[in-house]
Amino acid sequence: MNKVDPLPLSGDAMHRTPSSVGEGPPRQKRALPGPGDWILSTLSTLVLAFVLWRVLSWAVVNGVFGTTPQSCSDATGACWSVIRARWRIILFGLYPMEEQWRSAIASVIAVCTLALACMPRMWSAARMVPVWLGGYLLFLLFIHGGVFGLDVVTSSRWGGLTLTLLIYITVIAFGLPVAIGLALLRQSRYPVFRHLTAFIVDVTRSLPLLTILFSATVIIPLMLPHVLQGDKLVRSLVGFTFFFACYQSEIVRGGLQAVGRGQVEASQALGMSYWHTTSLITLPQAFRIAMPATINQFVITFKETSLVIIVGLFDLMASAQAAYHSGEWSAYHTEVYVFVALIYFIGSFSLSKYGKYVEKRFQTLR
Secondary structure, eight states: OOOOOOOOOOHHHHTOOGGGTSOOSOOOOOOOOOHHHHHHHHHHHHHHHHHHHHHHIIIIISOBOOSSGGGGTTOSSOBTHHHHHHHHHHHHTTSOGGGHHHHHHHHHHHHHHHHHHTSGGGOSHHHHHHHHHHHHHHHHHHHHOOSTTOOOOOGGGOOHHHHHHHHHHHHHHHHHHHHHHHHHHHTOSSHHHHHHHHHHHHHHHTSOHHHHHHIIIIIHHHTSOHHHHOOHHHHHHHHHHHHHHHHHHHHHHHHHHHSOHHHHHHHHHTTOOHHHHIIIIIHHHHHHHHHHHHHHHHHHHHHHGGGGGGGTOOOHHHHHHHHHOSGGGTTOHHHHHHHHHHHHHHHHHHHHHHHHHHHHHHHHHO
16 A cells, blocks of 8 residues: 655644634724715715704794794794694594583593503403403493493584594504414414415405495495494494404414424423414514514604595594685695604604614514
C-alpha cells in the first residue's frame, strides 16, 4: 500500500486559531451618513416642521372658539364654533333633546363594556358572557326606555356616536361566537357541513359590505311578509354581524390549523372529548396565534360602521353631515369632519395599542 504524505501547511494555517476557521466574511462596518443623507434629513425635518406649524396655526393659533357663526366671519383659521354649537347632533343624532342624557349614559356603558372585555382577568366564558350580556342589556334599557319610567325612544331616533357604538359592540359580541362556530364547521369531519360552510363563507366574503347591507335593508324585505320584515336597524345589524363573522372565521381557522396535530392526538390519548379538547387546548392557542389579525379586523370593523349611512341609518357620519347642513354652518364642514376623524382615530389607535399590549403579554407567557 502506497504511503500518502500529508498536505503541507503554510505558516499562517499552522498558527490559525480554531475559532477563526469557521468565520465567514468580515462584517461591514456601519457607514457614517454622508452629505446627501444630512441634506435629505434636514429637508424632511423642515418640511415636517412647516406642515406641523401650518396645522397648529390653522387649528389652534388662528382658531375661533366662539358660539355663533358671526364670530367666524373674519377668522383665518379653524372655526370650532360649529362644534360647540352642534356637538349634540354629532354625538346623539336625532335623539330627543330632553332625553339625551340617556344616550350619553348608554355610550359610557358601551365603552365600559368594551374596556372590561379587554381585561385579561375577564378572558373566560364564565366572566365574558355576563359582562357582554349585562352591558348590552343596560345599553338597550337606557337608549330604548319603556321601563322604570323612561319614555320609549324608537330606533329611528337613535343616531350619532351612540348608534355607531351600538353597531360596533353588537357586531363584535355576536359575530365572534358565530365566527368560532363557522371555523369549527369548516374543519368538521362531516363533508356536508364542511363544504356547505365553505360555500357560505366564500360567497359572503366575495361580496362588498355595502351589498350585504343593501340586501338586508332593501331586497330581503321585498321577499318577506310585513310581519317578518322587522326593523331596518336590526336587519342591518344581522347582515353586518354575519359579514364580520365570515371574515373572522377564516382568521380563527388559520389559528386552528397552526396548532400542532400532536397536541390534539395527545388529548385524545388522555381520553378527552372533542369539546374539551377544543375549548381547553386548540381554541386558546388558536386565538393566541390569530390575535394580531383579530385586532386588525376589530379596527377595520370599527371604521366600517360608517358605511351604514348608505342604507339610511343616522350614524356618526350622517350626524356630521346634518351638523353643517344648516345654512349658517354650511361653510365649516372641514372642522366637523376633523372632529369626527379624531373620534375614529382615538378608537382605532386605542384598539391598536391594546393589540400590541396583548401581543407582548402572550410573548411573556410563553
